[in-house]
Amino acid sequence: MSRPQRAAARGGADEVLRGLSPALLTDLYVSMRRIRRAEEMIVQLYPEQEIRCPTHLSIGQEAVAAGVCRALRPTDTAVSTHRCHAHYLAKGGDLRAMFAELYGKATGCCGGKGGSMHLTAPEVGMLGASAIVAGSIPLALGCALAASLTGSDEVSVAFFGDAAAEQGVTHESLGVAALRKLPVLFVCENNLYATNSPLKVRQVTPDIAPRAAADLMPGVIVDGTDAVAVYRAARTAVARAREGGGPTLIEAKTYRWREHVGPNFDIDLGYRTQAELDRWMAKDPVTRLARRLLRAGVLPAARRQALEAAVEAEVADAVAFARSSPFPEPESLYADVD
Amino acid sequence: MRQIKYREAIDEATRQAMAKDERIIVLGVGVDDAKGIFGTTRGAFEQFGSARVFDTPLSEAALTGMCVGAGLRGLHPLLVHARNDFLLLTMDQIVNNAAKWRYMCGGKLRVPLTIRAIVGRGWGQAAQHSQSLQALFAHVPGLAVIMPATPADAKGLLMTALSMDSPVICLEHRWLYEKSGPVPEDPYYIPLGQAGVVREGSDVTIVAVSHMVLEAVQAAEALAADGIQAEILDVRSLRPLDSDSIARSVAKTGRLVIADTGWKSFGVSAEIAARIGEALFGRLKAPIRRVALPDVPTPASSALEQVYYPGPREIAAAARRCLEVALPEESAERPAPARPRDFHGPF
Numbered sequence: 001m002s003r004p005q006r007a008a009a010r011g012g013a014d015e016v017l018r019g020l021s022p023a024l025l026t027d028l029y030v031s032m033r034r035i036r037r038a039e040e041m042i043v044q045l046y047p048e049q050e051i052r053c054p055t056h057l058s059i060g061q062e063a064v065a066a067g068v069c070r071a072l073r074p075t076d077t078a079v080s081t082h083r084c085h086a087h088y089l090a091k092g093g094d095l096r097a098m099f100a101e102l103y104g105k106a107t108g109c110c111g112g113k114g115g116s117m118h119l120t121a122p123e124v125g126m127l128g129a130s131a132i133v134a135g136s137i138p139l140a141l142g143c144a145l146a147a148s149l150t151g152s153d154e155v156s157v158a159f160f161g162d163a164a165a166e167q168g169v170t171h172e173s174l175g176v177a178a179l180r181k182l183p184v185l186f187v188c189e190n191n192l193y194a195t196n197s198p199l200k201v202r203q204v205t206p207d208i209a210p211r212a213a214a215d216l217m218p219g220v221i222v223d224g225t226d227a228v229a230v231y232r233a234a235r236t237a238v239a240r241a242r243e244g245g246g247p248t249l250i251e252a253k254t255y256r257w258r259e260h261v262g263p264n265f266d267i268d269l270g271y272r273t274q275a276e277l278d279r280w281m282a283k284d285p286v287t288r289l290a291r292r293l294l295r296a297g298v299l300p301a302a303r304r305q306a307l308e309a310a311v312e313a314e315v316a317d318a319v320a321f322a323r324s325s326p327f328p329e330p331e332s333l334y335a336d337v338d
Numbered sequence: 339m340r341q342i343k344y345r346e347a348i349d350e351a352t353r354q355a356m357a358k359d360e361r362i363i364v365l366g367v368g369v370d371d372a373k374g375i376f377g378t379t380r381g382a383f384e385q386f387g388s389a390r391v392f393d394t395p396l397s398e399a400a401l402t403g404m405c406v407g408a409g410l411r412g413l414h415p416l417l418v419h420a421r422n423d424f425l426l427l428t429m430d431q432i433v434n435n436a437a438k439w440r441y442m443c444g445g446k447l448r449v450p451l452t453i454r455a456i457v458g459r460g461w462g463q464a465a466q467h468s469q470s471l472q473a474l475f476a477h478v479p480g481l482a483v484i485m486p487a488t489p490a491d492a493k494g495l496l497m498t499a500l501s502m503d504s505p506v507i508c509l510e511h512r513w514l515y516e517k518s519g520p521v522p523e524d525p526y527y528i529p530l531g532q533a534g535v536v537r538e539g540s541d542v543t544i545v546a547v548s549h550m551v552l553e554a555v556q557a558a559e560a561l562a563a564d565g566i567q568a569e570i571l572d573v574r575s576l577r578p579l580d581s582d583s584i585a586r587s588v589a590k591t592g593r594l595v596i597a598d599t600g601w602k603s604f605g606v607s608a609e610i611a612a613r614i615g616e617a618l619f620g621r622l623k624a625p626i627r628r629v630a631l632p633d634v635p636t637p638a639s640s641a642l643e644q645v646y647y648p649g650p651r652e653i654a655a656a657a658r659r660c661l662e663v664a665l666p667e668e669s670a671e672r673p674a675p676a677r678p679r680d681f682h683g684p685f
Contacts, residue, residue: 113442120446141403145413149389
């Protein structure tokens with residue numbers, strides 16, 4: 001047994017990590033780091049005007065996608081929203097195909113038809129995303145229904161934001177899933193803002209999860225900046241769903257660092273304060289897990305740096321691939337419809 | 339050939355398709371109850387049971403999205419609504435998801451999904467239970483829209499829809515449900531996008547939609563009594579639309595009347611008129627005439643319903659105008675149209 005493994009087996013000094021393998025914890029870190037660096041690359045490249053689609057960045061929210069998807073199998077399915085980069089990558093979507101899609105290239109994961117808001121990778125269970133708030137949620141019910149009717153133990157996940165709780169179809173979906181005990185995880189990333197509108201002017205309570213009680217399903221609130229906590233909550237919900245126990249609503253409290261859409265910070269707009277942003281940045285999910293794993297002896301600095309270098313190379317390769325890929329042929333405009 | 343009713347043809351198509359393809363499930367409010375959507379789904383419930391035919395909450399948007407998701411994962415849901423007005427609750431799922439998912443993901447996934455919905459008429463159902471909304475759906479790339487007018491077409495088109503792996507909306511006029519016609523017993527498939535020639539003629543082409551096909555046949559009989567031979571085409575599917583067959587017929591007759599169950603403005607009759615105008619401008623012998631609903635919501639009173647719905651009289655009058663034939667003398671007072679003999683309330 002290696003030193004990190006022994007430390008993990010002991011739980012180190014960190015009770016939160018107890019019982020979780022170094023491989024799993026390292027996966028969580030690498031998954032978040034890949035999302036972070038990919039999106040920071042988008043920030044860097046966006047001014048070049050070659051990524052010609054709206055990009056909704058998840059910087060600050062990586063722990064939710066990483067934690068939930070680590071609790072899934074590749075055969076489990078997920079659907080997402082306009083802010084879908086993190087879910088696509090955490091579910092195992094190809095980074096080259098993502099950047100190519102952002103660049104509108106034929107080699108993109110959607111052949112250039114979808115862009116940033118509709119990333120899809122069916123080979124790893126990422127079934128796509130709707131850019132209409134709450135629009136994709138019922139699709140997860142259908143995936144779960146298909147699984148239950150065919151005797152499979154697959155589960156499905158609907159990722160959505162806090163504003164989805166204001167949409168009727170969300171409540172319809174919770175009700176239908178609970179009624180039929182569908183193996184679904186409803187994962188709400190509560191980042192406190194819908195575009196620039198704060199939660200408190202949109203909803204009567206600060207919490208989304210209590211809505212689950214109305215449909216007699218568990219509603220769990222979790223720290224969305226803590227990938228380990230998210231993973232544990234998701235693992236419990238997945239196990240329940242696989243065993244026929246029905247759906248769970250997980251609300252992850254999280255925060256989007258940058259503007260609603262685009263690469264910039266937006267404190268100048270006045271709808272939130274620098275102090276608020278600073279508080280959340282101090283809880284940076286990526287560096288926080290790195291520090292925790294270092295302290296626990298799970299992921300020493302040298303090993304982490306090697307993994308980070310690999311992520312850097314992967315991102316650079318993906319960008320180069322996207323840039324050098326061809327645009328779609330004009331006739332592809334008419335393909336894949338009717 | 340044996341004769342069965344339109345609703346029986348739908349029931350038979352559903353059961354035969356389900357027997358051939360275990361991916362097909364049927365769901366919707368009331369599909370398994372004793373009435374089973376006017377007798378069209380109860381048979382499937384009795385044959386295949388509650389795992390494949392099941393009642394649902396009145397959550398039309400979530401159900402439609404659930405059907406899209408189930409389609410992505412290999413099922414072919416048949417979602418049934420007792421009125422097409424209820425589809426308005428599901429427009430995000432139909433227009434933004436069902437119609438576009440395949441395109442948005444570059445063809446990696448497909449959405450096999452058939453949605454049946456009924457067009458109501460009469461018995462005072464008023465503005466929210468008797469709309470005929472085919473134009474809304476036919477406007478959207480990625481959707482197919484069929485409107486069978488005969489029992490044989492109902493079976494053949496529905497069988498085809500249930501064999502496809504893309505979304506199809508099947509709109510069924512309630513007044514067709516009790517009509518009988520010859521229907522082969524074995525499964526068969528009518529391709530989408532092929533109009534049917536209901537009656538051949540050389541003087542004027544009448545292109546009709548759904549129940550207007552039956553009204554056009556009555557109009558053609560009246561015209562024939564005056565020596566006018568009308569050719570009737572049943573469009574059968576609106577998207578894809580068989581423009582070629584319509585153009586061939588109009589090229590022969592030089593005159594076109596379009597009879598639609600929907601509103602006139604921005605509707606199916608406008609689209610067909612535009613296509614024929616583009617294709618045959620110099621060969622038309624008369625302006626294209628349209629018979630469709632006036633641009634008002636459906637009224638409840640039977641007195642107003644009689645004014646609202648055009649019928650054989652209006653279709654024949656439009657044809658005579660194309661031929662510049664004087665209209666038959668009418669009293670200034672509008673005659674009370676005959677009430678349909680085989681349809682009565684309550685619904």
